[in-house]
Amino acid sequence: MTTPEGSAPAVPTRTVDQAFMPEGEPWQRVSPVLAKAYRIELVIGVGLGLVVVALLNLIPDMPRVVPLVLAAALLVALVWIWIVIGRRVRSWGYAEREDDLLVTSGILFRRLVIVPYGRMQLVDLTAGPLHRALGITTVQLHTAAATTDASIPGLTPEVAAGLRDRLARRGEQRSAGL
Amino acid sequence: MSERDPLSFEVLRPASGPDQHGRRRMHPLTPLIQGVRWLPAMIVAAITLPAQLELTVGTGMLLAAAAGVVIVAVLAVGWNFLQWQRMYFWFDEDGDLRVDSGVLQKQERRVQLSRLQSVDVMQPLLARLAGLAEVRIEVAGAGDSRQSLQFLTLAEANALRNEVIARSAGVRHDAEEAPEQLLAAVPAGDLVVSLLLRAETFFLLLATVAVIATTVLSAGSVGLLLLFLGGVPIFQVFNQFSRYYDFQVADSPDGLRLRHGLLQRTRQTVPPGRVQAVGFVQPFLWRRKGWVRVRLNVAGVASGNQGSGDQSYTENVLLPVAPWPVALAIVARVLPGVDIPAVPLLSAPDRSRRRAWIQWRRLAVGWDDAVVVTRRGRVTEHWDVVPHARTQSVRVTQGPWQRSLGLASVHIDSTPGAVRPIALHRDAGEARDLAQAQADRAAAARAADRSLRWAASPQPLDPAGGVAPGTPDSVPLPTPADEPAAGLPVEATADHPDAGPLEQ
Numbered sequence: 153m154t155t156p157e158g159s160a161p162a163v164p165t166r167t168v169d170q171a172f173m174p175e176g177e178p179w180q181r182v183s184p185v186l187a188k189a190y191r192i193e194l195v196i197g198v199g200l201g202l203v204v205v206a207l208l209n210l211i212p213d214m215p216r217v218v219p220l221v222l223a224a225a226l227l228v229a230l231v232w233i234w235i236v237i238g239r240r241v242r243s244w245g246y247a248e249r250e251d252d253l254l255v256t257s258g259i260l261f262r263r264l265v266i267v268p269y270g271r272m273q274l275v276d277l278t279a280g281p282l283h284r285a286l287g288i289t290t291v292q293l294h295t296a297a298a299t300t301d302a303s304i305p306g307l308t309p310e311v312a313a314g315l316r317d318r319l320a321r322r323g324e325q326r327s328a329g330l
Numbered sequence: 331m332s333e334r335d336p337l338s339f340e341v342l343r344p345a346s347g348p349d350q351h352g353r354r355r356m357h358p359l360t361p362l363i364q365g366v367r368w369l370p371a372m373i374v375a376a377i378t379l380p381a382q383l384e385l386t387v388g389t390g391m392l393l394a395a396a397a398g399v400v401i402v403a404v405l406a407v408g409w410n411f412l413q414w415q416r417m418y419f420w421f422d423e424d425g426d427l428r429v430d431s432g433v434l435q436k437q438e439r440r441v442q443l444s445r446l447q448s449v450d451v452m453q454p455l456l457a458r459l460a461g462l463a464e465v466r467i468e469v470a471g472a473g474d475s476r477q478s479l480q481f482l483t484l485a486e487a488n489a490l491r492n493e494v495i496a497r498s499a500g501v502r503h504d505a506e507e508a509p510e511q512l513l514a515a516v517p518a519g520d521l522v523v524s525l526l527l528r529a530e531t532f533f534l535l536l537a538t539v540a541v542i543a544t545t546v547l548s549a550g551s552v553g554l555l556l557l558f559l560g561g562v563p564i565f566q567v568f569n570q571f572s573r574y575y576d577f578q579v580a581d582s583p584d585g586l587r588l589r590h591g592l593l594q595r596t597r598q599t600v601p602p603g604r605v606q607a608v609g610f611v612q613p614f615l616w617r618r619k620g621w622v623r624v625r626l627n628v629a630g631v632a633s634g635n636q637g638s639g640d641q642s643y644t645e646n647v648l649l650p651v652a653p654w655p656v657a658l659a660i661v662a663r664v665l666p667g668v669d670i671p672a673v674p675l676l677s678a679p680d681r682s683r684r685r686a687w688i689q690w691r692r693l694a695v696g697w698d699d700a701v702v703v704t705r706r707g708r709v710t711e712h713w714d715v716v717p718h719a720r721t722q723s724v725r726v727t728q729g730p731w732q733r734s735l736g737l738a739s740v741h742i743d744s745t746p747g748a749v750r751p752i753a754l755h756r757d758a759g760e761a762r763d764l765a766q767a768q769a770d771r772a773a774a775a776r777a778a779d780r781s782l783r784w785a786a787s788p789q790p791l792d793p794a795g796g797v798a799p800g801t802p803d804s805v806p807l808p809t810p811a812d813e814p815a816a817g818l819p820v821e822a823t824a825d826h827p828d829a830g831p832l833e834q
Contacts (some may be wrong), residue, residue, distance in 0.1 A: 172726065172763060196369075251773050262733070264726040264762070266769040270776055271722050296470065296629055297722035297743035299750070326776075 172264045177247040184263050185286050187241040191234060191244065192282060198230045212314025246304050248318065251326070257300045265302045271295045272325035275316045279309075291315055335595070338453075338461045340822070346730045353418040353430075361616065365407030365458050372399050379682060383507070409433075419479060426496045427467065429477060429635035441477050445469040445605050447629050451487045451597040458595060463487035468493060472627045488597075495584045508755065512581035513663065514526070514649065514656050520576045520621075521574055524651035527615035529710075530726045531567050538564040566765065574650035580664050588648070604628055605668050606720045608648070609712040609749035610657065617711075624648040627747030665717055673703045681735055682755035695753035695764065700775070702742055702768060703752045714751035716742050718775035724765045740764050 171181060205226065208219045213282040248256040252268045273292040283289065283305075289312040293296050307315065346355045370515040374396040388523060417431040450466040457463060462481035469477075483488065490509045525531055541562055575592035585601035607627040616622070626646040648664070649657055658670060678686075678693035686693065696703045702721070704714045721742055728738040738761035740753040785800035 172728070172762070224625060252769055260730050262726075262728040262738075264764055264765065266724040268721075268723065268773055268776070270773070295722040295743065296745045298746045299741065299743045300722065300723045301725075301727075 172219040173245055177254060179245045179247045179251065182241065182246075182304065182306035183288055183308055183311075184241065185288050185308075186244075187237050189283055189286050189288060189306070190237045190241065194230065194233055194237065198226050198232050201226045214305065241306065244306065246316075253302070253319065255293075255304055265291055265300065265303075267295060267300060267302045269319065269322040272319060272323040275319050275323075277312055279315055293318075293319070321329070334358045335458070335484075337455075337593075338458050344569060348420070349418075351420070353420040353766075355419075355460055356414055356417055356479065357481050357483060357486075358414070359460060359462065359609075361407050363460060363481060364410040365403060367456060368406055369399070369403060372402055384659070419481075420717075421493070421497065427477070427494065429479070432643065439477065441467055441469055441471070443498040446494065446601065448601070449494050449599045449795065451491050453484070453591075453595040453781070454651035455593040456473060457481050458593075465494075465644050467491050469626070480614050491597075491599065493585075495601065495801065499584060499601065508582040508584045510580040510587055512578060512580045513660055514579045514652060516574065516577040516650055516652065518575060520651055521577070523619075524616065524621055524623075525567050525570055527619075529615070534563045534566055538562045552725040570650075574647065577650055579649065579660055586660075586664060590650075600626070600628060600664075602664070602666075605717075607714060607716045607747065607751060608661050608664060608746040609715070609751075610711075612711040614709045614712075616651075620653050621651050622649075622654055623651055623659050624661060625748045627744050627749045629745040638655075663713070665715070668717070669698075670701070670703060670713070670715060673698045673701065675705060677702065677832070678753075679737070679757050682737055684735055685732060685737055685755050693754050695756070697768070697771065702771075704742070704753045706752065706754050714749050716744055716749075716751050718768075719779040720744065720773045721768060721772035721775075724772070725770050726761050726765045728761075738762070802826060814818050 184308045202223060205219045205222045208214055208222070236259070240257075243259050243262075244257045245254075246256070251270075252266050254264065254266055257266045258260070272293055272295060276292040276294065277289050278292065279289045287308060289309050289314050290303055290305040291307055295299065295302075304315075341622035376399050378697065396698060412433045413431065416433055416436075418428045418431070419427060422428050422440070426443050429437075429439045429441065431437050431439075442504055447470050449468070451681040452464045452466060453462070454464070456521065457480075460483055464481055465479040465487050466667070467477045467479075479490070480489075481487075488507070564747045572592040572594075573596075574590050577590040578588070580587040583630070584606070585599050588598040588600070590596055590598070606628055606629055609625045609627075611623045611625065612621070613623075624647070626648050649660060671703050673696045675694040678690060680690075682693060683690040689706060692705060692708050692711060694705040697718075699718075701715050701717050704712075722745065723743045725741040725743060726738050727741065732755065734740055736758050737755045738758040740756060740761050742753075743749040744751065753761070
């Protein structure tokens, strides 16, 4: 890990959080239910991992300690990711502004996407079986660039549909070909 | 156009004319050429498979293999004949290109020419020998937006190309082919030297030596034969040479025309205003020569898997190698009014050295009224240029290492392609302001952009085909007074089709 040595010129002019979630914008958070969905997915994933580890025992000549270490690692990962998910979900935010949509997310790898309404080509609403059961939806924006990557998970269906309609309307007003 | 192609026999008469519905067909020789195309691969398979299975090769075996090849070839030609029989193309009353095809599953396709991105006339070697050509039409759109028409005689293909471009530009579609002016030609010697001076060539050579050594050690000389039939890594360099041999760039009112190829000839046309981004690449060893390679992003022309087969190779090269001044002069034709060296650049902060030890001094970003420019790379230097009006979205990203240094990167998203502009390792606060400023510049430029219909005549023949895609049909909803409504200037152009700046 490289850390700045605290020398004066290296101090950023703003704090990092302000850079990725600037104040004064109408930031909206996503539903905390998203954390629940992620945690259920996590438990299912770790459960499958434990099954695989248990099957390792069936391999002859396998030292006892290997499955034990793997299982312990999985459980530690479970606890750690369980905690991180809360922060991860709180890190999501979006702001509908006059001419563009801001989407921010991430803890370790942060990002802020500015998508002009005039550049939107498609707005997708998707929800897998689990997310549907919990009543949350993902809104995904597409532009002509494949790298845009502006999706907002964890919206209640009403919020998602309202957002989609507003985005579609603004997109139509400001649409500018390619 | 009238120049004689030494590799083409040009013995064929044009395909039959339109039928009673005005529909046209591909050239009748098409199925044969499409079927025979697989013959070399099949022969290789017929040789290698028994060798691989270590079967003893007797006369019966040879006969069986020959019979297999013939049967497969006949089946392939037969299938292609059925496809040919069911494939028609014509222009509908809206001026769009319609293509009906499909043997088992019918496909009716409408190619919206107002969204045209580029037209290529390609001559794969076999088709070229017969004097035939394929027309590839790219329109903007998600997914499979490419329409390929195989094969027409070269004259027909060129005529179709002209008609497609003229219709998409909104000019009379029976107009003469626009005159062209040769801007640059790449000498074969420069191309060879430039390919040899790439680090890639060196690594390919190493890989080739390694592959040959391991094959000879493991499989003996038989393996070597198979290897050469299948190809060794160094062939890539020959491919590049063959692809960009005799590269010519010409300017014409209907766009930039690129011609290249040793065996397979390609004539590419990129209408003005279709260029989404331009990238200059300068490998380390080219620096002394002052050479650069110039690449383009064009919407709908997917990029990525370069070098794997002729189908997927779509790294859009504007110039395979050229001196800086020549490259800049040609890019000035693609992006009119842009002076890239005059764009003031801002370097990344000094502390970016801790994140990017080698290239930090070269990291820079800059902009003027028309474009944003990013520079990166110490060994191979990249200059990427995006017009503000073509900016899709702007992203700020930050990894943990950057975060500890208070740095962040700004991505200017363009359509998929080889050019991916990124301002690496800026101060985090500056990155955020940069992204916002870029989004604002893009919005302003979009509102003023008129390049979608570059040659609209005072009385366009087909107004439906000429209207800019996405122009709102309905009256825009009332917008707040302080906001410049982006839709209005586009409408103004629609009312006065000759108001926009014409490219010629």
